[in-house]
Amino acid sequence: MPRGRITPKNDIEYVSVLDANGNLDEMLEPSLEEKELLELHRAMLLTRRFDERLLSLQRQGKIGTFAPVKGQEAAQLGAVAVLRQSDWLVPAFRETAALIWRGTPLEGIFLYNAGFNEGGRIPDRKNDLPIAIPVASQIPHAVGIAYGMKYREKDDVAMTFFGDGATSEGDFHEAMNFAAVFQTPTIFVCQNNQWAISVPRDRQTKSATLAQKALAYGMPGVQVDGNDLLAVYVASRAAVDRARAGDGPTLIECVTYRLGVHTTADDPTKYREDEEVEAWRERDPLPRFQNYLVQKGFLADEDLETLEEEVADKIDAAWKAANEEMAACADPLHMFAHVYDTLPAYLAWQRDELAAEIDARGKGADE
Secondary structure, eight states: OOOOOOOOSOOEEEEOOBOTTOOBOTTTOOOOOHHHHHHHHHHHHHHHHHHHHHHHHHHTTSSOOOOOOTTOHHHHHHHHTTOOTTSEEEOOSOOHHHHHHHTOOHHHHHHHHTTOGGGGOOOTTOOBOOOOOSTTTTHHHHHHHHHHHHHTTOOOOEEEEEEGGGGGSHHHHHHHHHHHHTTOOEEEEEEEOSEETTEEHHHHOOOSOSTTHHHHHTSOEEEEETTOHHHHHHHHHHHHHHHHTTOOOEEEEEEOOOOSOSSTTOOGGGTSOHHHHHHHHTTOHHHHHHHHHHHHTSOOHHHHHHHHHHHHHHHHHHHHHHHHHHHHTOSGGGGGSSSOSSOOHHHHHHHHHHHHHHHHHHHHHHO
């Protein structure tokens, strides 16, 4: 019987454009105009400050638990920056930077995290799906949408985000298999932030990289420095171009780090060492990108001060608008307003009963 070796069609490429100090590999630098780079920086800074405000509000008890994005902004912005508005974004639950870039209003994110479903409404004419909490459950949705784009002979793509823990789920493998077999225009963006809640990366899989999982399904896989916005952009640009050309899906592994908690219900000091966090803090994507812009002559200290003020004002205005909408939604009868166009009889009865009870209690208080 013959005994030999089978060589997979693809291998795994690694992409890094900016080092930890923001120094550039000019050979790999993407062609982006100054205006585009500054827009990306503004989105990154806005996301960082917004994330910090969310955490402050949660600690004050003004909003519920949420999943901070601090440290992963470059992995998201570098990817979604290559999308058109007609493309589809299929997020998980940590994609604050991606949502902001795509136009989700800050007040909506405030509202959603304060427990008002109204905040989860997708803005009109946005091809974005709501956030998905069950791990990996959103990945097949992205593949289905991409299949639909191909069936309709459109050149739009679907980009979905997930974490390293999601690659251990069945939904991930089923979606990858379907996407490769049917060559759907799907971009799989894995944010490998090293920890799936309290489980480290090396307890999720023994694979040397997460990107190499693509090879088993017959699609390209690429690993990038996920704290390097330009590297993520380069890999995403190539993946989207492939998908639009009809050449099928790509898996991109962004090697990044969750600098904060998994969610605000979590205490990472129970399971990871401070030394590890500090080592990754040296690779923070925000100062790295800022150093790059300074070296290009696109950003100065006074520009940054002005931008910080503008960002703070925008967040303040959004929180004020969110509070006004929360006050408008405070009526308990509001829960019946948007579920059905025509309320079923049994729900109409419940609404009327509740209205009568509220009215009776109000009259009792007056007396």
